[in-house]
Amino acid sequence: MTSVLYRATLLHTPESPFTHPDALRAHEDGGLLVSGGVIQASGDFAALRAAHPAAPVTDLRGGLLLPGFIDTHVHLPQVRVIGGLGLPLLAWLEGCALPEEARLADDTYARAVARDFLDGLLGAGTTTALVFGSHFASAVDLFFEEAAQVGLRAVAGQVVSDRLLRDELHTTPERAYAEGRALIERWHGVGRALYTVTPRFSLSASEGILDACAALMTEFPDVRFTSHINENVREVEVVRGLFPGARDYLDTYERAGLVNARGVLAHNIHPSDRELGVLAERGCAVSHCPCSNSALGSGFFPLRRHLQAGVPVALGSDVGGGTGFSLLKEGLQAHFMQNLMGEAGAPLTPAHLLYLATRAGAQALGLEAQVGSFLPGQQFDAVHLSPLPGTPWTPCSATRPARNAPWPPPLPPAPRPILRACGSAAGRCGRGLNGPGRPPSRC
Numbered sequence: 001m002t003s004v005l006y007r008a009t010l011l012h013t014p015e016s017p018f019t020h021p022d023a024l025r026a027h028e029d030g031g032l033l034v035s036g037g038v039i040q041a042s043g044d045f046a047a048l049r050a051a052h053p054a055a056p057v058t059d060l061r062g063g064l065l066l067p068g069f070i071d072t073h074v075h076l077p078q079v080r081v082i083g084g085l086g087l088p089l090l091a092w093l094e095g096c097a098l099p100e101e102a103r104l105a106d107d108t109y110a111r112a113v114a115r116d117f118l119d120g121l122l123g124a125g126t127t128t129a130l131v132f133g134s135h136f137a138s139a140v141d142l143f144f145e146e147a148a149q150v151g152l153r154a155v156a157g158q159v160v161s162d163r164l165l166r167d168e169l170h171t172t173p174e175r176a177y178a179e180g181r182a183l184i185e186r187w188h189g190v191g192r193a194l195y196t197v198t199p200r201f202s203l204s205a206s207e208g209i210l211d212a213c214a215a216l217m218t219e220f221p222d223v224r225f226t227s228h229i230n231e232n233v234r235e236v237e238v239v240r241g242l243f244p245g246a247r248d249y250l251d252t253y254e255r256a257g258l259v260n261a262r263g264v265l266a267h268n269i270h271p272s273d274r275e276l277g278v279l280a281e282r283g284c285a286v287s288h289c290p291c292s293n294s295a296l297g298s299g300f301f302p303l304r305r306h307l308q309a310g311v312p313v314a315l316g317s318d319v320g321g322g323t324g325f326s327l328l329k330e331g332l333q334a335h336f337m338q339n340l341m342g343e344a345g346a347p348l349t350p351a352h353l354l355y356l357a358t359r360a361g362a363q364a365l366g367l368e369a370q371v372g373s374f375l376p377g378q379q380f381d382a383v384h385l386s387p388l389p390g391t392p393w394t395p396c397s398a399t400r401p402a403r404n405a406p407w408p409p410p411l412p413p414a415p416r417p418i419l420r421a422c423g424s425a426a427g428r429c430g431r432g433l434n435g436p437g438r439p440p441s442r443c
């Protein structure tokens with residue numbers, strides 16, 4: 001099989017920068033040798049060229065080649081309600097998201113939505129996504145068909161709920177099991193498709209429906225699991241009331257047997273230490289969706305606590321609670337929000353952000369042997385970020401200060417003031433400013 005040598009500036013993070021400070025691999029004049037869609041070698045272009053002189057070269061210089069982005073939380077039926085800002089979660093679901101989700105009962109509408117959604121993901125450089133599907137089995141079926149057409153690595157499933165949404169979005173445990181089973185048999189492992197068992201959240205899922213989800217997970221041991229957790233204070237309170245015997249939100253899934261290394265739970269903004277400990281011990285990942293957390297006012301994600309506990313974390317766009325498909329934007333927002341948290345935040349460098357948008361997502365989905373970096377043996381799932389022709393392209397030449405270098409540097413001694421403000425309230429002594437040497441207390 002012919003190999004092709006791609007020439008570009010390459011960046012990838014085969015290790016986690018949270019544990020390996022030198023995790024970023026950067027090759028300014030880099031090369032990737034690809035054969036049959038699989039990466040054979042990566043590194044400096046000159047060395048690869050010397051070792052493979054006959055390989056045809058595809059020249060992609062002038063931009064950046066990164067592993068394709070991996071979105072670990074995004075809702076198929078919400079692509080047309082992106083940007084409904086200003087409401088907290090439960091009001092937003094009722095007024096904005098759920099009425100639109102009900103429209104996917106119509107197959108023609110559902111197909112059009114699937115196409116918009118896939119355009120959005122691929123346009124943002126996302127090549128793998130963990131997709132919250134539709135409540136309607138036929139819409140999920142259509143989605144898998146459309147995803148196969150465009151080559152997205154779709155890890156998706158039918159969303160199931162049996163209370164507190166809208167009647168047309170409710171199902172029963174028996175029907176959820178039967179429709180889930182049929183979709184798994186039709187799509188799981190076909191081409192790039194994988195199936196995810198998807199109860200919407202414990203607020204809308206009875207114990208019966210969580211048990212039906214667990215039955216599918218037992219019967220098909222490599223399908224994935226996804227849901228929401230601890231997103232909004234009011235939501236957490238309602239869930240506590242609905243599951244009086246549960247220790248906390250996570251326990252509602254745990255008791256059904258749904259928490260393990262095949263799982264990704266979205267948000268987790270308000271976790272207890274117990275929940276973090278269990279997630280870490282079971283290897284269940286959390287999808288952090290910072291634009292959604294900001295848009296719905298859900299709160300600040302305690303990334304530092306997740307990292308300290310050892311919980312795997314990756315990034316999600318959470319369209320349409322989130323504001324768009326770009327994981328570059330999610331990374332930037334994550335950075336801003338961690339900054340705003342001060343001491344409680346985790347400082348994020350560009351290497352952390354690249355990792356969270358690529359390799360961390362692959363690990364969360366159990367796909368790290370296939371995608372997420374440019375290591376040999378990986379699929380050639382990549383995104384080429386190239387500026388439009390004519391855009392000035394000046395690499396940033398600023399040097400970063402060392403992590404613990406004092407900043408700001410000490411200030412020079414302050415000049416002696418010539419005039420000092422009057423010490424009385426708002427200068428009401430009538431003299432305004434004191435003359436040199438007159439202490440404010442004499443005013």
Ligand SMILES: O=c1[nH]c(=O)c2nc[nH]c2[nH]1
Binds near residue numbers: 075089093097200228
């Ligand atoms: O951000 C969210 N988007 C949703 O659609 C949803 N459903 C339950 N919980 C949710 N959170």
Ligand SMILES: [Zn+2]
Binds near residue numbers: 318
């Ligand atoms: Zn969501």
